[in-house]
Amino acid sequence: MTFATPIPVESDQTQNSALKRRVAMHSMLAATCMTALKLAAGLISGSLGVLSDAAHSGLDLAGAGLTFLSVRVSDKPADEDHTYGHGKVENLSAFFEAGLMALSCAWIIWEAIQRITHNTFELRYSLWPVLVLLTSIAVDFWRSRELRRVAERTGSPALATDAFHFASDIWASLAVLAGLLATWAGAVFHVDWLRYADPVAAIFVSLMILRTTTHLTREAIGVLTDQIPAETRFQVIREAERVPGVLAVEQARVRRSGPNYFADLTLALPRRYTFEHTGELVRAATEAVHRALPTADVVIHTVPRQGRAESIFDRVRAVAARNNVAVHDLSVQSLHGKLHVELHVELDENLPLIEAHNFVSGLEAEILRETPEIDSVLTHIESEPATIEQPEGIVEDDRRLERALRDSAALSPEIIDVHQIMVGRTSEHITLSCHCTLPDDLSMHRVHEVITSLEDRFKLECPEVYRVTIHPEPVTDNTR
Numbered sequence: 001m002t003f004a005t006p007i008p009v010e011s012d013q014t015q016n017s018a019l020k021r022r023v024a025m026h027s028m029l030a031a032t033c034m035t036a037l038k039l040a041a042g043l044i045s046g047s048l049g050v051l052s053d054a055a056h057s058g059l060d061l062a063g064a065g066l067t068f069l070s071v072r073v074s075d076k077p078a079d080e081d082h083t084y085g086h087g088k089v090e091n092l093s094a095f096f097e098a099g100l101m102a103l104s105c106a107w108i109i110w111e112a113i114q115r116i117t118h119n120t121f122e123l124r125y126s127l128w129p130v131l132v133l134l135t136s137i138a139v140d141f142w143r144s145r146e147l148r149r150v151a152e153r154t155g156s157p158a159l160a161t162d163a164f165h166f167a168s169d170i171w172a173s174l175a176v177l178a179g180l181l182a183t184w185a186g187a188v189f190h191v192d193w194l195r196y197a198d199p200v201a202a203i204f205v206s207l208m209i210l211r212t213t214t215h216l217t218r219e220a221i222g223v224l225t226d227q228i229p230a231e232t233r234f235q236v237i238r239e240a241e242r243v244p245g246v247l248a249v250e251q252a253r254v255r256r257s258g259p260n261y262f263a264d265l266t267l268a269l270p271r272r273y274t275f276e277h278t279g280e281l282v283r284a285a286t287e288a289v290h291r292a293l294p295t296a297d298v299v300i301h302t303v304p305r306q307g308r309a310e311s312i313f314d315r316v317r318a319v320a321a322r323n324n325v326a327v328h329d330l331s332v333q334s335l336h337g338k339l340h341v342e343l344h345v346e347l348d349e350n351l352p353l354i355e356a357h358n359f360v361s362g363l364e365a366e367i368l369r370e371t372p373e374i375d376s377v378l379t380h381i382e383s384e385p386a387t388i389e390q391p392e393g394i395v396e397d398d399r400r401l402e403r404a405l406r407d408s409a410a411l412s413p414e415i416i417d418v419h420q421i422m423v424g425r426t427s428e429h430i431t432l433s434c435h436c437t438l439p440d441d442l443s444m445h446r447v448h449e450v451i452t453s454l455e456d457r458f459k460l461e462c463p464e465v466y467r468v469t470i471h472p473e474p475v476t477d478n479t480r
Contacts, residue, residue, distance in 0.1 A: 023150045023159065027166070030143050034136050041132040094160075095220035101213045105206035112199035112206075113181045122319045133177045140169040142403050168212060172205040232292070236263055239288040245269060247305050254293070261296040271304030271318045278302055316341060321334045323363055329380075338375035341367065349383035356381055398423045401432060401462055408457040414438055416448050416475055429466035432458075440474040447472050 038054035147163035162465055179201025186194025237249045251266040267285060269278060286298045306315070320327045320343075330343040345363070347356050364377040402421050409415045416437040424431045436454070438447060455468045 004363045019150055023146055027143055037132045041129040044471055054101045098213050098217040105210040108202050108206045112202045115199045116196055133173045136173045137170050140166040168209050175201045175205045235292040236289055239292045240285050243285045243288050261293045263298045266301045268305040269302050272314050312371055319367050319370050333365055340376050341374050342378045344380045344382055346382050402460045405458050412450055430464055432465050432467040435471045435473055437475050438472050440476050443480055
């Protein structure tokens with residue numbers, strides 16, 4: 001049995017999609033402006049640090065463009081080719097963006113080493129690089145804050161990576177600015193070793209970015225390969241196991257696609273549970289999973305299992321339910337230290353005797369295998385009506401049958417009264433039904449005995465009645 005829950009509300013998704021596209025567009029425009037300014041400042045000053053920062057911003061621009069395209073694609077609804085949606089496009093974008101950052105860091109480190117070893121660089125002093133770097137720091141601070149806010153709200157990994165890019169740009173710009181000022185200070189105060197401050201600052205920035213890029217790459221690969229933190233899965237299992245009625249979580253699989261989570265669980269439930277009860281329990285389990293993953297798309301499979309405190313009666317009924325037959329009047333007796341079971345089974349009235357006998361024999365053998373402590377099984381076969389009887393007339397005022405029923409009820413001290421007596425006639429049978437008022441505190445065992453005795457006495461008095469149906473009700477309910 002499998003149950004599924006719907007994905008988050010469409011209006012929320014539409015609002016988040018528009019917000020992601022807007023902030024990605026702003027990020028791309030800002031990256032375009034800052035790349036152009038840094039490139040110009042680097043060419044004017046000849047600073048490798050500024051040029052490396054411009055190259056870094058250029059890659060950020062490519063990444064921002066990739067992010068903008070990815071959020072547009074990732075928000076497309078699921079289709080026949082992408083049944084889990086397009087969310088992983090954002091993770092793929094984050095992976096490629098991290099790769100671009102790694103390449104830029106490698107190029108900057110190589111160029112810095114070449115300048116240090118060959119000593120072939122000379123800075124041209126200008127105020128423009130300083131102003132550009134300060135402007136870049138302010139813009140990157142604004143961009144990273146906005147991107148992080150939207151990423152946290154929408155769960156977008158692409159925007160989160162973009163936010164880190166611009167946050168790292170702040171530190172990169174600060175390091176480049178420090179290297180640039182130190183180099184100029186060395187020239188002014190004739191401190192020769194400070195001439196290396198600019199390329200050293202570039203190397204420092206690149207190593208710092210490369211370290212974090214490695215973490216982002218590993219995280220993107222993990223999502224693309226359906227890697228989930230073990231604690232997330234354990235939290236889902238813990239919440240599901242706390243639901244009353246769940247015997248065990250036999251399997252739990254969780255995957256992520258962009259900002260969306262998908263949870264697939266197999267729950268072991270007592271096999272005596274009805275379909276309706278199982279449905280209610282699955283809804284409770286779904287709510288429990290949502291406590292761990294609030295927006296997850298949850299699919300729950302259920303399998304019947306033997307309960308921890310299952311009685312012999314439960315096991316016999318479970319075998320009957322597995323064979324899709326109804327049983328009643330189930331009793332277990334202990335005779336000479338051995339258990340004997342008797343039950344009534346209802347089968348199709350049109351079923352031939354040989355088929356009915358073979359079915360019941362198989363049912364009894366299965367009960368004995370399921371419950372080895374039972375020594376023998378005796379099954380009473382009853383016919384289950386397969387057709388709808390068409391009444392020829394309803395006789396509501398049959399005085400003789402009503403009087404006989406009331407006389408039979410008067411012989412039992414527990415019966416307070418009988419009412420709503422209905423007599424029906426078909427082409428072959430006479431049927432009678434009634435309501436019987438009994439004391440509130442009478443046990444169900446005694447209720448069954450009283451009703452059975454009333455049926456027997458009445459049918460002895462009126463043998464022409466084929467079927468008697470008595471509905472017991474408490475005296476409190478009858479006096480309302």
